Amino acid sequence: MVKEAKKLNEQIDELKKNDPFADPDHAIDNAAVDTDVREQVGHETIEAEIKDLRRKLTDVNIALEKMRKGKYGYCERCGLLIPLTRLKILPEARYDVECERILRK
Ligand SMILES: [Zn+2]
Numbered sequence: 001m002v003k004e005a006k007k008l009n010e011q012i013d014e015l016k017k018n019d020p021f022a023d024p025d026h027a028i029d030n031a032a033v034d035t036d037v038r039e040q041v042g043h044e045t046i047e048a049e050i051k052d053l054r055r056k057l058t059d060v061n062i063a064l065e066k067m068r069k070g071k072y073g074y075c076e077r078c079g080l081l082i083p084l085t086r087l088k089i090l091p092e093a094r095y096d097v098e099c100e101r102i103l104r105k
Contacts, residue, residue, distance in 0.1 A: 001064050001091060008057040012050055019046045059092040075099050 016022055020039035066072040073082050077099035086093055095103060
């Protein structure tokens with residue numbers, strides 16, 4: 001799980017590097033309009049991906065915190081154990097499938 005958090009941080013850093021807006025030349029280039037549009041789209045895609053990764057990282061950190069407290073694997077909503085099959089797919093899961101579905105409504 002700690003490894004997972006580290007990996008997510010690295011992915012976020014990597015994405016930031018790929019963001020065309022992070023390019024130091026961006027501000028001074030006089031690129032054609034289509035390049036600007038492409039950069040805009042690229043920027044927004046990366047922003048969205050970073051947002052996704054950040055959300056995941058938050059969940060991983062919460063999972064780590066729960067491990068420290070000995071509460072890992074328990075649903076935060078109903079308090080029941082999250083099935084191992086689910087944790088194997090989604091180690092940072094905070095809720096069991098039922099509660100996740102209710103909360104997402
Ligand atoms: Zn639950």
